[in-house]
Amino acid sequence: MKTHKDIEELVENACSALWSLSMEDENIEIMRDEHVISMLVSSIKQHINAPKVVKNACTTIGGIIYADEMCGLQLLSDPQSVPTILDAFKKHSSNQEVVESMCELMLTMGNQKNWLLN
Numbered sequence: 266m267k268t269h270k271d272i273e274e275l276v277e278n279a280c281s282a283l284w285s286l287s288m289e290d291e292n293i294e295i296m297r298d299e300h301v302i303s304m305l306v307s308s309i310k311q312h313i314n315a316p317k318v319v320k321n322a323c324t325t326i327g328g329i330i331y332a333d334e335m336c337g338l339q340l341l342s343d344p345q346s347v348p349t350i351l352d353a354f355k356k357h358s359s360n361q362e363v364v365e366s367m368c369e370l371m372l373t374m375g376n377q378k379n380w381l382l383n
Contacts, residue, residue, distance in 0.1 A: 273315050276308050280321035284328050293333045302326060302339045302346075310349045319353045320366045327370040330377065337377050 269275045283301060286292040296302075305322045312318040330337035340346050350367065357363035 270308065270311060273312050273318060276312055277315065277317045277321055280305065280308060280318060280325050284321065284325040287325065287328045287332060290332070293329065293336070296329055297333055297336050297339070300339060302329060302336050303343060306340070306343060306346045306349050309353050310345070313349075313353050313356055316357050316360050316363050319357055320360075320363045323350065323353075323363070323366040323370045327366070327373045330370075331373050334377060337374065340374075 283296070283305070287296065305326050309319050309322045326340065330340060350370070354364070354367050
């Protein structure tokens with residue numbers, strides 16, 4: 266994703282592949298160490314007009330932060346993350362699939378009770 270970040274279709278597929286990889290605990294640790302959340306947010310920002318990239322990135326972020334609280338904290342610690350996601354929401358508010366993936370992400374974020382304690 267870093268090397269070919271300008272190629273929309275590749276980024277879209279990479280987001281999906283990362284979601285599949287996030288199903289394994291050992292991959293979550295690697296994703297945390299490699300700051301994949303930041304890369305996904307950057308993908309949303311760069312391809313904000315591409316609904317499939319936004320949808321896949323939000324779905325993947327949600328899956329990763331559901332599996333690993335520290336990745337969720339990485340999301341919240343980046344001051345550009347939430348505004349970028351909200352900007353994408355505004356842009357795609359009429360796209361049911363994108364809105365659904367974003368709502369699931371926000372629900373996952375809201376269910377992380379331990380975040381409030383940190």
